[in-house]
Structure formats: C-alpha cells, structure tokens
Amino acid sequence: MTTLRSPLHDEHVALNATLVDFAGWQMPVRYSGDIAEHLAVRSAAGLFDLSHMGELSVRGADAADFLDYALVGRVSAVKLWGAKYTMLCNEAGGVIDDLVIYRRDWDHFFIVANASNKDRVVTELRARLGSFEATVDDISHQIALIAVQGPRSAQITASMCKLGADDIEAMKYYSGANVLLEGGIHAFAARTGYTGEDGFELFVAADQARAVWRLALERGTALGMIPAGLSSRDTLRLEAGMPLYGQELGEQTTPFEAGLGRIIAFGTDENPRGDFVGREALAAVKAQGVARQLVGLVGLGRRSARTGYGVTDAAGNQVGVVTSGAPSPTLGQPIAMAYVPVAMSEPGTVLGIDVRGRREEMTVTALPFYKREK
Amino acid sequence: MANIPDELKYSAEHEWVAGDPLVGATVTVGITEHAAEALGDIVYAEPPTVGDTVTAGEVCGELESTKAVSELYSPVTGKVTEVNAALESAPESINADPYGDGWIFKVEVTATPKSLIGPEAYSALTD
Numbered sequence: 296m297t298t299l300r301s302p303l304h305d306e307h308v309a310l311n312a313t314l315v316d317f318a319g320w321q322m323p324v325r326y327s328g329d330i331a332e333h334l335a336v337r338s339a340a341g342l343f344d345l346s347h348m349g350e351l352s353v354r355g356a357d358a359a360d361f362l363d364y365a366l367v368g369r370v371s372a373v374k375l376w377g378a379k380y381t382m383l384c385n386e387a388g389g390v391i392d393d394l395v396i397y398r399r400d401w402d403h404f405f406i407v408a409n410a411s412n413k414d415r416v417v418t419e420l421r422a423r424l425g426s427f428e429a430t431v432d433d434i435s436h437q438i439a440l441i442a443v444q445g446p447r448s449a450q451i452t453a454s455m456c457k458l459g460a461d462d463i464e465a466m467k468y469y470s471g472a473n474v475l476l477e478g479g480i481h482a483f484a485a486r487t488g489y490t491g492e493d494g495f496e497l498f499v500a501a502d503q504a505r506a507v508w509r510l511a512l513e514r515g516t517a518l519g520m521i522p523a524g525l526s527s528r529d530t531l532r533l534e535a536g537m538p539l540y541g542q543e544l545g546e547q548t549t550p551f552e553a554g555l556g557r558i559i560a561f562g563t564d565e566n567p568r569g570d571f572v573g574r575e576a577l578a579a580v581k582a583q584g585v586a587r588q589l590v591g592l593v594g595l596g597r598r599s600a601r602t603g604y605g606v607t608d609a610a611g612n613q614v615g616v617v618t619s620g621a622p623s624p625t626l627g628q629p630i631a632m633a634y635v636p637v638a639m640s641e642p643g644t645v646l647g648i649d650v651r652g653r654r655e656e657m658t659v660t661a662l663p664f665y666k667r668e669k
Numbered sequence: 670m671a672n673i674p675d676e677l678k679y680s681a682e683h684e685w686v687a688g689d690p691l692v693g694a695t696v697t698v699g700i701t702e703h704a705a706e707a708l709g710d711i712v713y714a715e716p717p718t719v720g721d722t723v724t725a726g727e728v729c730g731e732l733e734s735t736k737a738v739s740e741l742y743s744p745v746t747g748k749v750t751e752v753n754a755a756l757e758s759a760p761e762s763i764n765a766d767p768y769g770d771g772w773i774f775k776v777e778v779t780a781t782p783k784s785l786i787g788p789e790a791y792s793a794l795t796d
Contacts, residue, residue, distance in 0.1 A: 313706065328764070329735045330710040526709060526736045597713045599733060621735050622712045651731070651738075 301346040302439045302504040310522055317525060318410035320347035325524040332527035333624040336490050339519030340445030342511050343528060345496070346504065349413025350438045351406040351420070355429030358402050364571050365423040366394070367550065369560035373398045378469040378487055381558055382550055383416055384573035388580055389546035390553075392416050393538065395487055397471050405483070405498070407440070409540045423572060439504030443511060443520070444494030444531075446667075451515040452484060452495040455507075459484070463495065478506055489528065491535025492667055530621050533630060536591060536663030542602055542618045543589055543632055551580050552634065553589045554662065587615065588640040591664055592648070592657035594629035597622075600648040600657060606633050607647035607654065614639060617648060623664060630664050631657060671703035671795065674768055678782075679791035680744035682726070683707075685768065686785060690745050690778045698744060699772040700732065703795045705764045709734040714760045716741065716752040716774045723749060725782050730773070732763070741773065746780040 299320045301307070307314060312323035323344060325332060335341050353362060362370035368381030377398050383391040392412040397405040408416040413435060420431045443452050453460040459474030463484060466472060471485030480503045488494030499507050512522070529539070538544050538553050550556055559577055562568025592600065599622050606615035620631030631648070639646060644659040677685040683704035688696035705711065713733040723729045723743035730741035752774045756762060763771035786794070 324736070325709060328710050330712075333735070530735050597733075598715075598731075599713075599738065601738060622733065624735060 299347070301344050302501040303344045303346060303441075303508050306505055306508050307344065312522070312524060315525070318347055320410060322347055323522070323524040324526045326522045329524075329526045329530065330624045332521060332523035333530050335519060335521045336445045336492055336523055336527065336531055337625060338446070340443055340447045340451055340515055341490070341523030341527065342508070342515060342520055343442040343444060343523050344508070345440040345442050346438075346501070347410040348440050349408035349410055349416065349433070349435045350440070350498065351408060351413075351417060352432045352434050353404045353406060353420070353429055354402055354432075355427070356402055357427040358404055358429045361424065361427035361429040362396065362404060363569065364427070365420055366396070367559045367571060367573060367577070369562075369568055370396060370404065372560075375401065376470050376472055378471060378485055380469075382555075383419060384550070384577065385546060386573055386576060388549040388573045388576035390540070390544045390548055390550060391419055391546060393540055393544055397483070397485055399483070412540060437501055439499050439501045439507070440496060441499065441504065441507055441511060442488055442494060442496045443515065444488045444490040444523075445492050445520065447515075447518045447520065448492070448494045451511065451518055451520055452497070454514040455510050468493070476507060477510055480507060482507065489535075489537055490531040491537070491663065491665055492531070529619075530624055533619050533621055533632070534623055534625055534663065534665035536632070538589070538632075539619060549577065549580050549585070551577070552585045552587055556581065585637060587634045588637050589618070589632055589662075590635055590640045591660045591662040592617075592620075592631040592633055592646065593626070593660045593664070594631070594648070594655055594657040596629065596655050598650045598653075598655050599629035600631040600633070600650060600655070605649040606635055607649055608639070609647070611647065611654070613649070615646075625665050629655075629657070632662070635659075671701065671706055672768070673701065673703070673788045673792050673795075675788050677768070678744075678785040678787065680726075680742065680785060681794065682742035682744070684742060684744040686744050686782075687772075690782050690785065692778055692781060695750055695775055695777045696745060697772050697775050699767055700741070700763060701791070701795075702767045704739075705767045705771070708732060708739050709736040711760045711763045714756040714763060714773065716756065717743070717749045719749050719752060721749045723747060723776060725780070725784065743776070744785060745776050745778050745782045747776040747778040749774050750777050751775040
C-alpha cells in the first residue's frame with residue numbers, strides 16, 4: 296500500500312519533524328519534543344496537521360433525516376453552523392467510527408471521520424441511503440485540516456483572519472463559521488478539537504494548506520505556539536479522557552461501555568425519534584446495563600500501563616484490559632484508561648496492572664484526568 | 670542526522686559502549702542519540718542494579734517515554750559496578766546528552782563481546 300503524504304509534508308521535513316506511518320499516512324509524530332509540545336498546548340498553543348483525517352460531505356433535501364437514521368445522535372437538531380460529536384454504529388450497537396459532524400447549510404453536513412475508518416464510513420453511509428434523497432461524497436483529498444489548540448488559540452486564529460475575526464472570538468465551543476484568511480484564503484473554522492483545550496480546526500483547500508500553516512506560525516510563534524505532533528495529541532486527549540478509535544472504541548464496544556451513552560438519542564414521549572441503525576441493540580444494552588465499563592486509572596509508581604496490558608484483581612487474575620496509557624505530562628503520574636467489570640469501576644478501587652510481568656497498582660479515578668479552567 | 674561518536678562501539682540494539690571491552694576492564698554503557706530520539710522524551714529509566722550480572726544481547730532494564738516503553742539491552746557480558754543515580758531524578762539527560770550525562774550503567778566485562786560494531790557499521794544500521 297502506498298503511504299499517503301499530507302499537503303504539508305514539505306513543511307514538516309523543513310521543520311525536521313520525526314515522521315511515522317499512521318493509518319496509511321506519513322505524519323509528524325513530533326517536532327521539538329513530546330512534553331514541550333504537550334505543555335505548549337496546555338499553556339499557550341500548538342499547531343497540528345490533521346490532514347490525514349477523513350472528510351465527507353453529505354448533501355440533499357433529506358440529508359438531516361438520513362443522518363438521523365444512519366447515526367446514533369439526532370443530527371437534525373443541530374443548528375446551522377453547529378457541530379456534534381456522534382457515532383456510526385452497526386446493528387449490534389458496536390462502534391464503526393466516532394465522528395464530528397458540522398451543519399454547513401440546512402441540507403449540507405460536513406463529517407470528519409478517523410483516517411483508518413474513512414473508507415468504511417463512506418461505504419456504510421452509502422449502504423444506509425435507501426430512498427433518502429441525499430449524497431455522500433468523500434472529499435478527504437481536497438481538504439487539509441490544520442488545528443490551532445490551546446488557551447491562546449482564539450487570539451491566534453482571529454489574527455489569521457482578514458474577514459471573520461469577530462466571529463472567531465464570539466464563536467461558541469462546538470460550532471463553526473466561514474472565514475476569509477489573510478491572503479484571501481477561504482476556510483471553514485470550527486471551535487472543536489481533541490486536546491481538552493479551547494481550540495480551532497481550520498478546513499482549507501489542500502493546495503492552500505502550506506500558506507495557512509505558514510500564516511499560523513507567523514501569527515502564533517510570538518504567542519508561544521509551536522508545531523505539535525501526533526504523540527502529544529495522544530497524551531493530550533488521554534488526559535482529557537477522550538476515547539480513541541481502535542483503543543477505547545471498536546465494533547465490539549458499545550457507546551455505553553465507553554461511558555458515552557449520553558450521545559445516543561432515543562427520543563422522549565414529547566420529542567420522539569424514529570428508527571436508527573443499532574437502535575434495538577442499544578436500547579437493550581441501556582435496559583440491561585453493561586458488564587464492563589471504561590474507567591480512568593492513576594498510578595502512584597512510575598511505570599506506566601500501556602495499550603493491551605492486563606488489569607488484574609487482588610488474586611492476580613486478569614479481569615480487564617488497558618486501552619491507553621502514558622505518563623501524564625500535566626499530572627506527572629502514569630494515567631490510563633481500561634475496560635473493567637462494573638463491580639470494579641467505582642472511583643477509589645485499587646486494581647493491579649501487569650506491566651511486563653510485574654504488578655503495578657493503579658486507582659480508579661473519575662474521567663477526565665485533566666479539565667481546563669474556563 | 671543523529672550524532673554517532675567515532676570513539677564508541679555500538680550494539681544492534683542501539684546501545685553504546687565507552688572504553689575497550691576487554692575481560693577485566695570496566696566500560697560505560699548508554700543508548701545512542703538515534704535511539705533516544707526514536708523513543709521521545711524519557712521520563713523514567715530503570716537501569717540494572719549494582720552487582721547484577723548482565724549478558725550481551727539480553728534485557729537488563731527499561732526506558733519509558735511519554736510515547737512508548739523500550740527494553741534496555743546490555744551490549745556486553747559482565748557485572749554491573751555502578752549505575753547513573755542522577756537518572757532517577759533527571760531521566761531527561763538521556764535525551765539531552767545521551768553520550769555524556771545520560772550514561773546509564775558501568776560493567777566489569779567478564780567475556781569478550783562478539784557482536785559490537787563500529788560507528789560506520791552502526792551508522793549504516795540507522796540509515
């Protein structure tokens with residue numbers, strides 16, 4: 296398989312980034328250092344190339360009704376320019392992908408999918424079209440995604456705008472707007488992200504990505520912004536308790552187990568909702584409850600739990616599995632997320648982790664590990 | 670391009686050895702700049718313990734970064750005579766100065782190493 300390159304590839308090489316293969320793409324894992332990049336996002340800002348993410352466009356008179364049927368959230372209730380975190384589930388209620396959808400017009404939705412799942416998402420959505428009057432287009436290769444994340448992101452993003460800076464400052468979290476960047480570049484700017492900080496995601500035409508990247512660095516560097524790679528993005532989202540597809544989420548996992556049952560809209564008597572794919576299975580899970588639950592874990596030692604490590608009870612029997620884990624740069628302690636039996640999911644419960652043959656203890660903690668001050 | 674000092678010997682597992690590893694001699698061991706860069710910011714180093722017997726090519730400790738954990742292999746066979754105690758509070762020295770302050774342990778060699786390579790061969794390995 297050919298490895299895909301971001302439209303910003305040459306910028307990353309010029310910045311001496313360490314590049315890795317990620318979901319079929321060659322992407323920057325770090326520039327200066329994982330911890331420096333992580334802390335810059337927490338204290339000032341970081342600039343991310345997320346051009347590997349998949350972007351789909353769903354249009355048509357029935358676009359909203361179609362997405363209401365295809366996804367677990369009530370997409371039709373999203374206001375114009377609003378955003379929503381939702382999921383594409385299979386009939387059994389398992390997660391095919393987690394998505395952010397943006398309403399660009401009454402009959403036009405923009406969907407961001409994980410790079411590794413994008414083709415599957417396109418296929419699944421098209422298979423669910425039935426008689427809905429709507430189209431699903433994969434526009435991933437036309438779009439570059441550049442994210443400015445951190446407490447200074449609004450100031451930096453606004454300074455990049457020729458027209459629309461006021462909209463950036465006034466924008467609510469989980470909404471977006473069209474802006475015109477310096478140089479006459481059109482961008483869809485959304486106040487969304489995956490770092491636990493305030494932040495903006497700029498969707499621009501792929502052939503204008505380099506100009507936008509340079510503009511961001513030109514405006515952001517003096518404010519403490521540095522380019523940040525996928526490694527810091529992973530520790531940032533882990534501290535923020537955000538699930539990652541392939542680790543916390545998968546087809547064998549329901550949103551309830553991941554602690555995200557709230558994103559499923561079953562409707563109410565006053566405001567009923569029609570059928571959606573996975574409804575029956577998910578309603579059964581809701582009624583019966585789950586057997587295992589995603590929990591946060593904090594360790595007192597120094598050795599970190601990592602993806603795939605076993606969670607053990609006091610007798611040393613494996614009872615669960617770690618989905619993500621790392622030494623937290625903000626907390627200075629090992630943190631992890633793991634699936635454990637519900638009986639062991641109460642905060643304060645001490646669990647063992649088999650860290651390469653040696654038992655380390657971690658304590659169940661409410662997620663997220665880190666919450667920004669607003 | 671990572672720095673590969675001429676005066677050191679190297680293992681395929683990305684450790685360096687300072688000093689002539691003759692039987693009876695004591696050599697210093699660390700990881701290469703290439704390895705440190707690949708691992709990312711090291712936040713925890715678990716070297717072997719003084720008095721441990723280590724064997725060339727076998728695991729003798731671990732290094733942990735925010736991104737990953739890596740096993741530490743001994744490049745020589747012998748007895749550990751000293752470990753870098755400063756790494757306990759400053760493991761980041763391994764990134765900042767892998768061939769200096771970031772040294773990891775010292776070994777009194779008890780067997781002639783067979784698989785150490787020179788800087789040119791190590792450089793070819795990391796290309």
